[in-house]
Amino acid sequence: MSVKLREASIASNVIFGENVTVITPSNLYGCVIHDDVFVGPFVEIQSDVVIGKRTRVQSHSFICSLVNIGKDCVIGHGVMFINDTFATGGPARGDQQLWKKTKVDDNVSIGSNATILPVTICANVVIGAGAVVVSDIETSGIYAGCPARKIRDL
Numbered sequence: 001m002s003v004k005l006r007e008a009s010i011a012s013n014v015i016f017g018e019n020v021t022v023i024t025p026s027n028l029y030g031c032v033i034h035d036d037v038f039v040g041p042f043v044e045i046q047s048d049v050v051i052g053k054r055t056r057v058q059s060h061s062f063i064c065s066l067v068n069i070g071k072d073c074v075i076g077h078g079v080m081f082i083n084d085t086f087a088t089g090g091p092a093r094g095d096q097q098l099w100k101k102t103k104v105d106d107n108v109s110i111g112s113n114a115t116i117l118p119v120t121i122c123a124n125v126v127i128g129a130g131a132v133v134v135s136d137i138e139t140s141g142i143y144a145g146c147p148a149r150k151i152r153d154l
Contacts, residue, residue, distance in 0.1 A: 001004070001042035012033075012109035013030045014030070015031075017036070018035045018102070019036045020037040020039075021039065022033070025041060026039055026044070027045070027146045029045075030047025030048060031046065031133050034052050035053045035054070035056050037056070038052065038057065041060075043058075043059065043062075043063070045063045046063065046064050049065065049068070049069075050068045051063075051074070053072070057075040058078075058112070059078075060078045061076055062079075065099060066083050066099055066100065067081045068081070068104045069104045070108065073106070073107065076114065077112040078112050080113075082115065082118065083099040084099055085098075085118060091097065099120030102117075102120070103120045105124075107124045109125075111129030112130070113129055114128070114130060115132045116133045117132070121136070122138055124140035125137055125141065126154065128141045128144030130144075131146065133148045135147070
């Protein structure tokens with residue numbers, strides 16, 4: 001029996017801006033983290049992710065490949081980003097051509113335990129805790145629920 005043990009760490013190919021804080025243990029690889037970003041403990045940020053200036057990523061969040069998060073955002077505790085929509089009826093199993101992109105614009109706050117499927121979220125949006133975002137958000141405001149719907153203007 002063969003077992004591979006790996007430690008959570010900041011791995012190779014991470015491009016960091018100035019004044020970045022990463023609390024360990026965290027697992028970051030192949031991503032770009034801009035100036036003044038905070039990353040809490042137990043966070044995974046995968047390859048081909050960009051995190052904009054002054055954004056905060058709280059503990060236990062998962063940011064999968066192909067996510068682009070803008071400036072001045074807050075990603076709450078336990079937020080999960082998804083890039084595999086099970087388009088073939090099951091997991092892509094490493095077939096990255098089936099993965100989809102997510103774009104989060106500037107000044108977006110995503111509440112704890114929200115799930116974000118491959119979508120585009122415009123600037124100046126608040127996503128409520130536990131919300132499930134399944135479609136693009138094109139108008140600023142406060143969104144909540146499953147699926148997430150606009151509940152009021154900001």
